Amino acid sequence: MSIPLSIKWNGQQLTILDQQKLPHLIEYVTLETIEDVYEAIFSLKVRGAPAIGITAAYGLALGAQRHETVSLGAFQQYIKKDVSYLNASRPTAVNLAWALNRLQDKVSEATNVEQAKQLLLAEAIKIHEEDEASCRRIGEHALTLLEGRTKVMTICNAGSIATAKYGTALAPFHLGSERGRHFDVYACETRPVYQGARLTVWELQQSNVDVTLITDSMAAHTIKAKGIEAIIVGADRIAANGDTANKIGTFNLALLAKAFNIPFYVAAPVSTFDLEIEDGTAIPIEERNPEEITHMNGRPIAPLGTKVFNPAFDVTPSQLITAIITEKGIITADYQKNISRLLAASIRKGEKI
Numbered sequence: 001m002s003i004p005l006s007i008k009w010n011g012q013q014l015t016i017l018d019q020q021k022l023p024h025l026i027e028y029v030t031l032e033t034i035e036d037v038y039e040a041i042f043s044l045k046v047r048g049a050p051a052i053g054i055t056a057a058y059g060l061a062l063g064a065q066r067h068e069t070v071s072l073g074a075f076q077q078y079i080k081k082d083v084s085y086l087n088a089s090r091p092t093a094v095n096l097a098w099a100l101n102r103l104q105d106k107v108s109e110a111t112n113v114e115q116a117k118q119l120l121l122a123e124a125i126k127i128h129e130e131d132e133a134s135c136r137r138i139g140e141h142a143l144t145l146l147e148g149r150t151k152v153m154t155i156c157n158a159g160s161i162a163t164a165k166y167g168t169a170l171a172p173f174h175l176g177s178e179r180g181r182h183f184d185v186y187a188c189e190t191r192p193v194y195q196g197a198r199l200t201v202w203e204l205q206q207s208n209v210d211v212t213l214i215t216d217s218m219a220a221h222t223i224k225a226k227g228i229e230a231i232i233v234g235a236d237r238i239a240a241n242g243d244t245a246n247k248i249g250t251f252n253l254a255l256l257a258k259a260f261n262i263p264f265y266v267a268a269p270v271s272t273f274d275l276e277i278e279d280g281t282a283i284p285i286e287e288r289n290p291e292e293i294t295h296m297n298g299r300p301i302a303p304l305g306t307k308v309f310n311p312a313f314d315v316t317p318s319q320l321i322t323a324i325i326t327e328k329g330i331i332t333a334d335y336q337k338n339i340s341r342l343l344a345a346s347i348r349k350g351e352k353i
């Protein structure tokens, strides 16, 4: 039993765990082209904000290898086009644009095309390695916040397979398991794509974490009946005022946490902050195929032609968030002030935000 990984780079090839096939099949697929990478992100073979960013970074670097020009100007134009192509694969997780921008900035440091190609790949690897270290630190911080609490609820999969390793919301459970600390995790199934049932339950089982599956509509009853002591979730984009977009159903859990007077934690690396967005109203929310709701295993469960609203994410207002756990430290209200303070301190140290 060990912590599963979803993205592997062996120096030449990018392989990802096909998360659409979990938990029945553990299958790694090789992504060779930028189109392969776009498709893998779009179809949720690879998903979760940090994992999308890392995979897109490798995708841009792989795509760059095939641009045959010696003109740096022409190469930069190709990269610009590739960046907007990959950016369109999914709209909500800002880690995608963040990673691609980081790579694009590298091209401007190059003096020739060959060097630019090398810099792109090196930056993708760096982002991958940094994310693992960030998630580990998030896990350490989360463990301190969860001191004395064992019964914790989560939604979606903000785990190892949604990142380079460890995850964000699930990091304290993996680290806890390594250290013999017991958690009793309640995973919401996370309709309509079932990241909770298919991915979180599987992932935590791989790590020997005690996990219990519930349907999303059982959350309130479970908090009461089982004495849930905290809720911890991941994030896809956090606005400057702390409003947080995460998997649909997260907002419900935040409201429940308030009603039951238990802490509601958001765990995310600083690459998930979008300071260009003042508050949650400006966060783009992905709407997905209606068949995710009207069909199950390809068979209709609603009358044909049923009108559907299928947002993949919701936005939790920062007033409902007890703390945001990052690799740089734990942020509490006043979020506006404390987020910009934390990020400004990192920028001053020369870190890439």
Ligand SMILES: CSC[C@@H](O)[C@@H](O)C(=O)COP(=O)(O)O
Pocket: 047, 048, 049, 050, 093, 155, 156, 157, 158, 159, 162, 163, 167, 168, 169, 195, 233, 234, 235, 236, 246, 247, 248, 312
């Ligand atoms: C560490 S992953 C954080 C979030 O990306 C996660 O909670 C989430 O909402 C993922 O949604 P998904 O649609 O599966 O990509």
